[in-house]
Amino acid sequence: MIGSVIGARSEDKIRGIATAVSERYRSAGSPIQVVELPDGRFVMQLKAEFAKHVRKLASRPLLTPGPLRTLSFIALKQPVTQSYVVRVRGKLAYGHVKQLKDMDLINDERIGRTRMLRTTTTFADYFNLNHDPSLMKKELKKVLQVGEEAPILAETAKTDS
Numbered sequence: 001m002i003g004s005v006i007g008a009r010s011e012d013k014i015r016g017i018a019t020a021v022s023e024r025y026r027s028a029g030s031p032i033q034v035v036e037l038p039d040g041r042f043v044m045q046l047k048a049e050f051a052k053h054v055r056k057l058a059s060r061p062l063l064t065p066g067p068l069r070t071l072s073f074i075a076l077k078q079p080v081t082q083s084y085v086v087r088v089r090g091k092l093a094y095g096h097v098k099q100l101k102d103m104d105l106i107n108d109e110r111i112g113r114t115r116m117l118r119t120t121t122t123f124a125d126y127f128n129l130n131h132d133p134s135l136m137k138k139e140l141k142k143v144l145q146v147g148e149e150a151p152i153l154a155e156t157a158k159t160d161s
Contacts, residue, residue, distance in 0.1 A: 018042040039130055063099075070096035074106055075119050075140055078133055082108065082115040 008014055022034035022042075031050040036042050046054060063071065070089050074080055086093045097117065100106045104122040108115040121131055129136045 035128075037128060037130070039132075041125075043125070043128055045128070062103075066092060067096040067099050071100055071105060071119075071123075072140070072144065074100070074117050075123065076137060076144075078118045078137075079116045081111075082117055085117060 006014075006017065008017070018034060018036070022036075025032050025034055031047050032044060033047050034042055034044050061068075070085065070093050073089060074085060077084075082093075082097060085097065089096070097106065097108070101108065104120055105126070106117050106123065107120050108117050110116075118133070119136070123129070124131045124136060129139050
């Protein structure tokens with residue numbers, strides 16, 4: 001993405017520019033940092049120590065708890081059928097799925113009479129996760145501290161829709 005903005009194709013040149021920008025923010029003591037992700041992508045984000053101050057200014061969260069739980073369930077179980085998501089999360093999940101698709105956090109693929117749900121690259125980028133689904137699941141389980149008891153967790157969350 002940086003390459004298309006600056007008109008460069010060389011990965012070394014792009015990496016050099018991203019590193020220079022990162023260093024400039026770091027040396028200026030900026031609350032913004034440029035971080036290289038394990039898969040080689042760069043993201044610009046707020047430093048953790050400033051997050052609590054910015055949260056006070058945020059007018060509303062990206063997602064309310066119900067859709068956020070549905071999104072985390074889809075991310076952990078992907079690819080997963082919409083019918084299974086609704087069975088576990090309840091009928092409100094239909095609305096959650098629509099909202100998540102509208103936000104480009106998930107996409108669906110029609111297979112017969114059901115839909116297969118997966119997260120998108122927008123989801124991975126927004127939450128600083130790997131684009132590879134299996135690596136993403138490992139990262140999510142680590143962040144959420146979820147083991148193989150994920151179905152039990154999801155079942156108990158069903159009432160929180």
